[in-house]
Amino acid sequence: MTANTDLLALRPYRLDDADRLTMLVNDPDVTATTSSIPFPYARSDAEAFLSQVRNESGRKISRAITMDGELVGAIGLGPRADDNEEIGYWIGKAYWGKGIASWAVGAFIALLDEMEVSGPIHAQTMQGNEASRRVLEKNGFVYVRDGACTTPARDCVTAPSHCFVLER
Ligand SMILES: CC(C)(COP(=O)(O)OP(=O)(O)OC[C@H]1O[C@@H](n2cnc3c(N)ncnc32)[C@H](O)[C@@H]1OP(=O)(O)O)[C@@H](O)C(=O)NCCC(=O)NCCS
Numbered sequence: 001m002t003a004n005t006d007l008l009a010l011r012p013y014r015l016d017d018a019d020r021l022t023m024l025v026n027d028p029d030v031t032a033t034t035s036s037i038p039f040p041y042a043r044s045d046a047e048a049f050l051s052q053v054r055n056e057s058g059r060k061i062s063r064a065i066t067m068d069g070e071l072v073g074a075i076g077l078g079p080r081a082d083d084n085e086e087i088g089y090w091i092g093k094a095y096w097g098k099g100i101a102s103w104a105v106g107a108f109i110a111l112l113d114e115m116e117v118s119g120p121i122h123a124q125t126m127q128g129n130e131a132s133r134r135v136l137e138k139n140g141f142v143y144v145r146d147g148a149c150t151t152p153a154r155d156c157v158t159a160p161s162h163c164f165v166l167e168r
Pocket residue numbers: 029030031033034088089090091092095096097098099100101102103124125126129130131132134135
């Protein structure tokens with residue numbers, strides 16, 4: 001059963017998402033707390049991302065988050081270096097504080113259930129990213145330990161993080 005609502009939905013990416021992705025992601029407030037997105041973020045970065053996610057299979061699952069049919073964010077799951085599955089997400093800054101990430105994480109987990117993707121889901125937030133921590137905790141993730149992560153948007157400097165897991 002899909003968890004989409006009249007207003008909010010998760011959908012596969014389309015090639016014509018490139019402009020919207022570029023506009024929303026090319027924002028230091030969005031990229032600075034992610035572990036994989038560079039800043040500045042050019043249209044060519046969006047095109048490379050779209051070509052990658054539109055061809056992916058197996059353990060990588062990516063969805064656009066839409067509100068009223070318009071792309072407002074992104075969410076995905078994929079294997080990390082230690083082979084655990086990690087979730088990641090961002091919401092365009094103009095749309096923060098509306099409950100979208102909280103909804104999207106829950107809907108994405110429901111989608112994984114539907115796709116029969118089982119096993120624990122890991123997550124990592126930079127220390128101080130209280131909004132992301134809250135989003136995870138509201139969706140049943142539990143803090144497990146402190147860690148460290150790097151972000152290309154901040155010259156890959158190592159920053160302290162909090163590690164979470166959702167057992168399922
Ligand atoms: C983190 C992020 C995804 C949150 O998206 P969002 O749609 O604004 O989140 P929501 O509105 O669903 O929920 C935010 C929650 O955090 C809380 N929150 C926000 N800022 C907070 C702060 N400074 N301290 C404590 N809680 C805070 C909100 O009150 C809300 O909790 P509530 O529903 O209990 O009131 C968004 O800020 C973002 O994209 N940031 C940049 C990218 C990023 O950090 N991604 C996550 C990487 S781990």
